[in-house]
Amino acid sequence: MLLPNAGDETAQSPHQPLKPIETQEIEEATQEIQRQIQEIMESPVLLEAPLAVIPDDILIKHQEELEKLSQELEEKEKLREELDAMQNEKDIKHQKELEKLSQELEEKERLREELDAVHNDRDTKHQEELGRLSQEIEEKEREMKERDAQIQEERERLKEELAAAQNVALQSEEVLQENEDLKSKINSIKADSHRTETDLRKELLKLQESYKRELDRIRSENEQLKFLVKNSNLKTSSVKKSIIDMYADVLDTLSDNDSTYKIQDHLPRIVVVGDQSAGKTSVLEMIVRARIFPRGHGEMMTRSPVQVTLGEGNRHTAQFSGDERVYDLSSEAELQELRAAVEVRMKKALKPGETISSEVISLTVKGPGLHRMVLVDLPGIISTETRGMMPKTKEALTEMAAMFMRNPNAIVLCVQDGSIDAERSNVTNIVQQHDPKGKRTIFVLTKVDLAEQNMANPTRVKKILEGKLFPMKALGYYAVVTGRGPQDDSIETIRAYEEDFFSRSKLFRSGAMRASQMSTNNLALAVSDCFWKMVSDSVEQQADNFKAARYNLEAEWRNTFSGIREMDRNDLFEKAKDDILDDIAALHKSTPLEWETLLQENLWEKIHPKVVDDIYLGAAECTNSSNFNTKVDIALKDWTDDKLPQISINVGWQTLFKQLENIMTTKKTDREIGDLFQPLKANVLETVKAQHAWQSTAQKRLSVIQKNALEDTAVTNKMQWDNSISFMERILKERIDFANDDLEKCIGPSWTERWTGWRSRSPLEAQCVAAKNELQKLLVADEAHSKHLENDELTTVRKNLQTQGVDVPYEIICTVWEKLYKVTFLDRALSAAQQCRKAFYHRNIACNAVECNDVVLFWRATRMLETTCNALRLQIMNTEAQRLEQEVKQYLEDLSRDEENKKKLITGKRVDLAEELRKVRSIQDKLELFIAELNKDQ
Numbered sequence: 001m002l003l004p005n006a007g008d009e010t011a012q013s014p015h016q017p018l019k020p021i022e023t024q025e026i027e028e029a030t031q032e033i034q035r036q037i038q039e040i041m042e043s044p045v046l047l048e049a050p051l052a053v054i055p056d057d058i059l060i061k062h063q064e065e066l067e068k069l070s071q072e073l074e075e076k077e078k079l080r081e082e083l084d085a086m087q088n089e090k091d092i093k094h095q096k097e098l099e100k101l102s103q104e105l106e107e108k109e110r111l112r113e114e115l116d117a118v119h120n121d122r123d124t125k126h127q128e129e130l131g132r133l134s135q136e137i138e139e140k141e142r143e144m145k146e147r148d149a150q151i152q153e154e155r156e157r158l159k160e161e162l163a164a165a166q167n168v169a170l171q172s173e174e175v176l177q178e179n180e181d182l183k184s185k186i187n188s189i190k191a192d193s194h195r196t197e198t199d200l201r202k203e204l205l206k207l208q209e210s211y212k213r214e215l216d217r218i219r220s221e222n223e224q225l226k227f228l229v230k231n232s233n234l235k236t237s238s239v240k241k242s243i244i245d246m247y248a249d250v251l252d253t254l255s256d257n258d259s260t261y262k263i264q265d266h267l268p269r270i271v272v273v274g275d276q277s278a279g280k281t282s283v284l285e286m287i288v289r290a291r292i293f294p295r296g297h298g299e300m301m302t303r304s305p306v307q308v309t310l311g312e313g314n315r316h317t318a319q320f321s322g323d324e325r326v327y328d329l330s331s332e333a334e335l336q337e338l339r340a341a342v343e344v345r346m347k348k349a350l351k352p353g354e355t356i357s358s359e360v361i362s363l364t365v366k367g368p369g370l371h372r373m374v375l376v377d378l379p380g381i382i383s384t385e386t387r388g389m390m391p392k393t394k395e396a397l398t399e400m401a402a403m404f405m406r407n408p409n410a411i412v413l414c415v416q417d418g419s420i421d422a423e424r425s426n427v428t429n430i431v432q433q434h435d436p437k438g439k440r441t442i443f444v445l446t447k448v449d450l451a452e453q454n455m456a457n458p459t460r461v462k463k464i465l466e467g468k469l470f471p472m473k474a475l476g477y478y479a480v481v482t483g484r485g486p487q488d489d490s491i492e493t494i495r496a497y498e499e500d501f502f503s504r505s506k507l508f509r510s511g512a513m514r515a516s517q518m519s520t521n522n523l524a525l526a527v528s529d530c531f532w533k534m535v536s537d538s539v540e541q542q543a544d545n546f547k548a549a550r551y552n553l554e555a556e557w558r559n560t561f562s563g564i565r566e567m568d569r570n571d572l573f574e575k576a577k578d579d580i581l582d583d584i585a586a587l588h589k590s591t592p593l594e595w596e597t598l599l600q601e602n603l604w605e606k607i608h609p610k611v612v613d614d615i616y617l618g619a620a621e622c623t624n625s626s627n628f629n630t631k632v633d634i635a636l637k638d639w640t641d642d643k644l645p646q647i648s649i650n651v652g653w654q655t656l657f658k659q660l661e662n663i664m665t666t667k668k669t670d671r672e673i674g675d676l677f678q679p680l681k682a683n684v685l686e687t688v689k690a691q692h693a694w695q696s697t698a699q700k701r702l703s704v705i706q707k708n709a710l711e712d713t714a715v716t717n718k719m720q721w722d723n724s725i726s727f728m729e730r731i732l733k734e735r736i737d738f739a740n741d742d743l744e745k746c747i748g749p750s751w752t753e754r755w756t757g758w759r760s761r762s763p764l765e766a767q768c769v770a771a772k773n774e775l776q777k778l779l780v781a782d783e784a785h786s787k788h789l790e791n792d793e794l795t796t797v798r799k800n801l802q803t804q805g806v807d808v809p810y811e812i813i814c815t816v817w818e819k820l821y822k823v824t825f826l827d828r829a830l831s832a833a834q835q836c837r838k839a840f841y842h843r844n845i846a847c848n849a850v851e852c853n854d855v856v857l858f859w860r861a862t863r864m865l866e867t868t869c870n871a872l873r874l875q876i877m878n879t880e881a882q883r884l885e886q887e888v889k890q891y892l893e894d895l896s897r898d899e900e901n902k903k904k905l906i907t908g909k910r911v912d913l914a915e916e917l918r919k920v921r922s923i924q925d926k927l928e929l930f931i932a933e934l935n936k937d938q
Contacts, residue, residue, distance in 0.1 A: 033072055034073075036065075036069055243930065243934060243937055244311040244374070245311060245364065246926065246930045247267075247309075247374065247535070248321075248362070248364060248374055250923060251267060251269060251307065251309075251362075252307075252321050252362050253919065253923055253926065254267065254923065266407055266409050266538065267407075267409065267535075268409040268531060268534040268535050268539075269307070269375070269376055269407075269411070269531075270374060270375040270376065270411045270413055270527055270531055271376050271404045271405060271410050271411065272375055272376060272378060272413045273378055273405070273413070273427055274380055274381065274414065274416065274417075275380055275382075275383075275416075275417060275425055276300060276379075276381065277380065278380065278416060278417040278446060279415060279417060279446035279447060279482050279483075280377065280378075280444075281293050281302060281377055282446070283413075283415055283444055283480060283523070284308065284375060284377050285491065286482055286491065286495070286524075287310070287375070287520060288308060288310065288365050288370070289316070289329075289367060289370065289491050290316065290329040290335065290491060291335060291339070291490070292308075292318060292335070292363070293306070293339065293342060294339050295488065300355075300379065300380065302377060302378070302379045303346045303347075303349075303355065303379060304345075304346050304350070304356060304360070304379070305358070305359075305360045305376050305400070305404070306360075306361045306363060306376070306377045307360050307374065307375070307376045308364075308375045308376075309362070309363070309364045309365070310365055310370045310372060310374070310375070311365075311366045311372050312367070312372065313367055315330075315367070316329040316366070316367035316368070317329060317365070317367070318338055318363060318366075319363070319364050320341070320362065320363055321362035321363070322362075327341075342361065342363075349361065353390060355396070356379050356396055356397060356400065358400060358403075360376070371524050371527070371528035372528060372532075373531040374531070375413070378401055378404065379400065380397070381397055381426045381427050381430065382397060383424075383426060398430060402433075402434060405431065405434040405435070406434060409440070409538040410440065411440050411442065411530055411531055412434070412435055412440060412442070413442050413444060413527065414427055414441055414442065414444065414474065416443065416444065417447055418445045418446055418447045418448050418451035418479070419447040419450035419451050428471075429472075432470075437473060438473025438474045438475060439475065440475070440530075440534065441472070442475055442476050442523075442527060442530065443467070443474040443477045443478070444478050444479075444523060445465065445480070446480055446481075448481055448501075449481050452505060452506060461479075461513070462510075464477070465512065465513055465517055475530065476517075476526055477517060478517050478522065478523040478526070479507075479513055479518055480498065480523055481494070481497065481498040482494065482520070498520065499519065502518045502519060536934070539927065539931055539934070542927065543924065543928060543931060546920055546923050549920050550917070550924055553916055553917045553920060557914075560910075561910055564910070566917065568911075568914045568915050568917075569903070569911055569914070569915055570902075572911065573680075573895075573896060573902055576676075576680050576681070577892045577896075579677060579681075580664070580677075581888065581892075583664050583667060584660065584881070584885045586663050586667075587660060587663070587876075587877075587881045588877065592873055595869075595873040595876065596866075596869045596870060596873050598655055599651065599652065599655055599869035600865050602654065602658075603647075603651045603865060603868065606647055606650075606651055607644070607647060608731065612735055614635070615632060615635045615636065615639070616632075616857060617787075618631065618635065619631040619635065620825065620829070620854065621786060632853075632857055636710045636860070637710075640703065640707050640710060644703075644706055645699045645700075645702045645703040648702055648868050648872065649694050649698060649872075651872070652694065653692075653880075655876075656876050656880055656884070657685070657689055657692075660685065661685060664681045676910070676911070677906075684888060684892065687891055688887050688891060691887055692883070692884055692887055694880065695875070695879055695883075698875055698879075702871055702872075705867050705871050706864055706868055708867075709863045709867040710860050710864050712860065712863055713856055713860065715840070715855075715859050718840050721840040722837065723862070724855050724856075724858050724859035724862055725833055725837055727861075728833050728858040729830060731858070735826055736823065736826045736827065736830065739819065740823055743816075743820060743823055746768045746815070746816060746819055747768045747772055747816075748762065748765030748766075749761065766806075767806060767812055768812060768815075768816050770801055770804065770806040770808060771801065771812060771813050772816050774801055775797060775820055778797070779824050787825075789817055794810060794813060797813055829854065833854070833855065836852040836855050839852050
């Protein structure tokens with residue numbers, strides 16, 4: 001059915017009855033017509049004049065008037081007959097209704113009689129019940145009298161006892177006085193101990209501030225001590241070290257440098273190279289006189305370089321560089337622990353996807369009779385890559401050996417397996433490439449006992465030891481025995497076996513070997529002499545190189561960073577650490593009002609769609625306040641039980657970290673630092689974000705607080721009422737603006753925007769505009785229209801649009817209706833809220849159907865916001881901020897030991913140059929101390 005035009009005032013409903021003509025009016029009209037006819041008939045003109053004298057026009061005129069009046073008379077008679085018929089029908093209808101009412105009256109009379117009978121029966125029963133109750137009352141009264149008599153007797157007895165007690169009380173008056181004194185003291189103590197929570201919190205904050213000041217003072221003193229130690233000329237700790245320890249300290253410092261380090265390391269050390277399973281590790285263990293390396297048969301056990309510093313000592317011990325643990329090498333149990341520790345460090349040094357690592361493991365071994373020197377055991381050279389090895393492992397092993405041998409002052413200890421054919425060896429060719437003249441190479445032939453058993457031609461060993469078989473040249477050639485096959489004998493057993501073998505060796509007796517070329521003891525003595533000779537010849541030149549490098553770096557710093565204090569990565573990290581902890585401490589500087597305001601803004605932004613769109617709009621369809629309140633209570637309870645506490649905790653968590661991020665990013669930094677700390681701060685923030693979890697018990701407490709706040713529906717004073725209305729008006733205005741923007745996006749640009757901005761509407765926007773105009777008619781006709789369109793209304797709207805030449809799908813009509821209804825509803829709600837200001841004392845004058853209970857809903861939401869944000873603020877200030885500070889401290893402590901991450905987070909040309917300067921100064925100072933001690937030792 002097409003809807004009528006709202007502007008057509010003449011349109012009437014087809015069901016509207018005609019207005020009846022009154023009977024009196026008809027009778028009066030009939031009498032008037034008869035009177036006029038009589039006047040005409042009695043006209044003097046007609047009576048006096050003969051018919052022939054009367055003019056024709058007058059006769060015609062009177063005849064016409066007579067006919068007209070006759071017609072009117074007939075019409076009036078006809079109308080009277082119709083009215084009589086309608087009156088008869090109405091009388092018949094009234095008669096039927098009268099009969100129906102009579103029947104209903106009879107039925108009601110019958111029901112009344114039945115009710116009277118029921119009431120009579122009930123009165124009879126009540127009378128009987130009343131008689132029974134009267135009897136019970138009489139019995140109770142009789143029992144009460146008997147009980148009163150008993151009570152009187154008991155009272156007399158108690159009076160006698162009281163008199164006796166009073167006598168006792170008089171005798172114990174002094175005791176009571178003492179008790180009173182004690183009570184007064186206890187009360188005073190209780191009064192002192194029951195201080196308010198505010199006073200305790202203030203004392204706690206003062207205590208925390210005092211602790212922080214004390215901690216800052218200790219940190220300041222610590223920094224001063226560090227500065228004094230760093231710039232002190234006292235070298236007592238260094239002097240106490242042995243000369244070999246001092247040299248090893250220099251090498252450890254150099255080995256810590258990465259591949260980008262500018263100064264080349266040309267300090268002497270002994271590099272042990274050889275084919276895999278050639279026995280180089282066993283040679284090293286014979287020199288060390290302990291089984292300190294992991295053992296294996298035919299597999300790669302050494303996967304990273306191991307630097308072993310040998311020195312004299314009263315006890316045979318081993319210790320990793322930077323580790324306080326000292327291993328007793330005379331104990332087999334501690335030897336096993338040492339081997340396991342070496343294996344763990346090797347595996348830890350391996351990066352994902354690598355078979356070997358270039359990271360140096362530094363170990364110091366001391367014992368009676370050990371020769372002072374520094375040896376580096378390298379992974380063995382292989383001929384073929386096996387399964388399980390990464391691609392290009394063979395090339396990586398060769399390159400690692402070459403890297404150590406490129407040092408012109410490195411002594412190469414070339415280890416060759418004597419039990420296999422010399423032509424199968426790879427190591428001799430590699431050594432020859434880096435030391436073709438053999439000025440710093442010592443050749444070692446291992447497993448000579450097996451070579452003697454298996455070799456048919458004894459002169460072959462002699463050629464090897466004389467340097468005539470290989471093109472490689474060396475300073476000296478040595479033959480050693482490092483074991484008896486696969487047996488894990490002790491070093492003492494192997495040394496005894498070696499001595500016994502050489503004493504009865506056929507090769508020795510035949511002259512293939514000289515006595516000075518035999519045994520690991522002679523080898524260790526020769527290597528130690530060569531090492532110290534190389535050190536004496538090259539160390540001063542290396543010290544001069546580092547001195548020149550230091551001068552150049554200091555000049556570069558003055559030219560590039562003039563006026564900026566030189567701070568290396570560790571110094572900058574400590575400064576950044578203090579800066580970050582100061583940022584966290586700044587969280588406590590925000591006032592409670594600032595925290596709660598920020599929390600309320602963030603929480604309301606999170607929950608206002610639920611409160612306004614789901615709860616408020618969902619319940620606003622109710623036609624009375626009772627249904628509205630019931631629906632709101634159910635929705636709030638479900639929401640509080642399900643999601644609201646967790647949402648609130650998430651908001652508190654986000655607000656805490658947002659505030660910390662704002663402090664970190666907006667804090668002014670000095671000119672020396674700039675943005676240098678920003679990567680570190682960002683990393684700390686992201687890490688603690690991932691680690692920090694809200695206290696688990698807080699959600700339950702918060703749920704109880706929110707339930708109590710939302711159940712409070714009593715607005716106790718006018719100020720609270722007005723504040724709730726102001727809050728509601730502000731929220732509704734924001735939602736109206738948002739809803740209007742949403743509707744405007746749907747209908748496209750307005751007339752002004754189209755003309756001024758040269759824009760046009762799309763076909764879809766044109767459909768939305770047509771649907772909006774048609775749907776507005778529904779809202780004008782029925783202001784209290786429900787939220788949903790009925791099917792017939794939807795069909796009518798679409799047909800009206802089709803009549804206008806616009807075909808709009810049902811989906812678009814529904815979408816436009818939803819947006820349009822929301823705008824209209826919010827406008828009505830805002831108007832009603834403004835009128836509710838005067839309805840605090842008299843809700844019955846409220847203009848809306850829910851009697852201003854929507855204002856109460858926003859009051860409950862306001863109360864919930866205030867109590868929730870107060871609880872969140874207390875949780876942040878008293879618990880979460882402190883837990884966060886501890887987590888940040890722990891992470892910074894862990895990060896201080898992670899040099900790789902520190903390099904990533906504190907980086908830049910300034911940092912790299914300061915690090916370079918620190919390293920060069922440290923190496924130069926250590927070398928100068930070492931040279932001074934070396935000169936004294938010589």
